[in-house]
Amino acid sequence: GENVEQHPSTLSVQEGDSAVIKCTYSDSASNYFPWYKQELGKRPQLIIDIRSNVGEKKDQRIAVTLNKTAKHFSLHITETQPEDSAVYFCAASTSGGGADGLTFGKGTHLIIQP
């Protein structure tokens, strides 16, 4: 089955700096890659996603890149703000939209230092 590795497990950046979280996946059939943000005590919230036919997607301060050949994808957050502090999870699916469920990475605890 699919295996998703995520790094780093903890990332501390100064407010205003950029943060990058990286994930790799094992199943070349995976074609959908969402990112979720989970604040303490709350449910995971989808923040951005990308399909295998796209190399990059951007939404304001958040961007995701995908390298299918290398089987890795990354989350980029620019101009970080205190409210960006949370745990971020990458995920992968082979069904194009999570219809077969998602395989998650272990998560990255992002800490924004004021």
Add this chain to the structure above:
Amino acid sequence: SAVISQKPSRDICQRGTSLTIQCQVDSQVTMMFWYRQQPGQSLTLIATANQGSEATYESGFVIDKFPISRPNLTFSTLTVSNMSPEDSSIYLCSVEVRRDTTTFGSGTRLTVV
């Protein structure tokens, strides 16, 4: 996006007992999913529940331990049976409300003592 109501939000249960978690969606959905999030850990898919058919379980999860019902297109239940302290986790249901968007319920925080 869909509104997902999950209950109970939390419970403390005695070992050896069972707890049934309910998940209600405000629109009809084909598939519903159940995930487990152990303390400080990531999310792991337990099973996929389609209306009118048996749930499909992931490796490491069995129907006797986690029976699932899906009586209609807006509702599902997950039962955690014969609980032990190792079952203490957050259990989340999720649905794909439109292509490529998986939304989670608010979760059930289970503590087994």
